Amino acid sequence: KNQVEQSPQSLIILEGKNCTLQCNYTVSPFSNLRWYKQDTGRGPVSLTIMTFSENTKSNGRYTATLDADTKQSSLHITASQLSDSASYICVVSAQGGSYIPTFGRGTSLIVHP
Amino acid sequence: DVKVTQSSRYLVKRTGEKVFLECVQDMDHENMFWYRQDPGLGLRLIYFSYDVKMKEKGDIPEGYSVSREKKERFSLILESASTNQTSMYLCASSLIGDQVIHFGDGTRLSIL
Numbered sequence: 001k002n003q004v005e006q007s008p009q010s011l012i013i014l015e016g017k018n019c020t021l022q023c024n025y026t027v028s029p030f031s032n033l034r035w036y037k038q039d040t041g042r043g044p045v046s047l048t049i050m051t052f053s054e055n056t057k058s059n060g061r062y063t064a065t066l067d068a069d070t071k072q073s074s075l076h077i078t079a080s081q082l083s084d085s086a087s088y089i090c091v092v093s094a095q096g097g098s099y100i101p102t103f104g105r106g107t108s109l110i111v112h113p
Numbered sequence: 114d115v116k117v118t119q120s121s122r123y124l125v126k127r128t129g130e131k132v133f134l135e136c137v138q139d140m141d142h143e144n145m146f147w148y149r150q151d152p153g154l155g156l157r158l159i160y161f162s163y164d165v166k167m168k169e170k171g172d173i174p175e176g177y178s179v180s181r182e183k184k185e186r187f188s189l190i191l192e193s194a195s196t197n198q199t200s201m202y203l204c205a206s207s208l209i210g211d212q213v214i215h216f217g218d219g220t221r222l223s224i225l
Contacts, residue, residue: 031212032212034212034213041218041219041221042218042219043117043203043205043216043217043218043219044156044203044216045216046213046214046215049212049213089155089156091214093212100158100161100171101214103155103156104155105153105154105155106155
């Protein structure tokens with residue numbers, strides 16, 4: 001069964017600090033991996049999307065990495081801001097057939113001033 | 114920008130009522146989805162539709178039904194609401210073959 005596991009479940013950091021969120025998946029055959037940011041009371045919004053051939057992709061202060069061999073991804077946030085406080089969700093899709101992706105349960109990030 | 118609009122941000126209903134949650138997207142997307150989101154459980158797929166009048170069950174369809182009479186509109190129906198259906202409901206859409214799913218802002222539904 002396709003699964004996506006995220007760690008940590010929650011994280012508290014001080015403003016200005018860096019942090020890294022982890023995503024491990026068993027989805028096969030792999031098609032793509034996406035990171036979403038969900039602010040409180042809002043729907044998830046796509047941050048990055050990575051395919052098999054991509055190792056690193058940046059979106060401002062957000063950098064996602066992908067190791068397709070070990071089936072791991074990370075989302076690194078640099079110089080955190082209060083507005084980074086949100087839930088970060090890892091989503092993985094398989095090739096062919098189903099376009100229904102597998103969602104991780106998310107990491108809740110709180111940035112304190 | 115893609116816009117997925119859910120008709121209500123907050124909704125309070127009583128046990129046993131028939132509840133309709135409405136969702137409209139403005140980008141001519143073929144795929145539409147209904148998810149519920151609960152603390153610690155993440156997003157779980159209730160139903161999805163890949164075309165008008167087509168629907169497929171997701172992971173947790175029990176107690177729900179859907180309707181897609183027009184391409185842009187996807188409705189979620191709680192036939193007889195129960196307290197365990199209190200949750201955040203998220204509608205989403207995507208193009209066939211597209212990698213990105215676009216979400217609405219959700220409806221927080223409370224069943225009393």
